[in-house]
Amino acid sequence: MYHFCMVAKKNPAAVALGRKGGLKGGPARAAKLSPEQLSEQGRKAVQARWAKVKAKKDKESGGQGEG
Numbered sequence: 001m002y003h004f005c006m007v008a009k010k011n012p013a014a015v016a017l018g019r020k021g022g023l024k025g026g027p028a029r030a031a032k033l034s035p036e037q038l039s040e041q042g043r044k045a046v047q048a049r050w051a052k053v054k055a056k057k058d059k060e061s062g063g064q065g066e067g
Contacts, residue, residue, distance in 0.1 A: 030038060 033041070
């Protein structure tokens with residue numbers, strides 16, 4: 001069990017290096033995909049985002065749905 005005082009601080013150099021790699025990763029990965037693959041992944045991402053919005057609205061309305 002960890003307490004807030006036992007958490008080790010992150011090495012700033014390691015954090016910067018990880019961030020640098022993370023910033024390159026998405027565009028590099030997208031450049032390797034075919035237009036069809038990129039479109040399909042984008043479509044799935046949009047559906048996932050809208051599913052979250054719909055789930056949140058359903059939760060706020062008590063799960064009644066629309067209509």
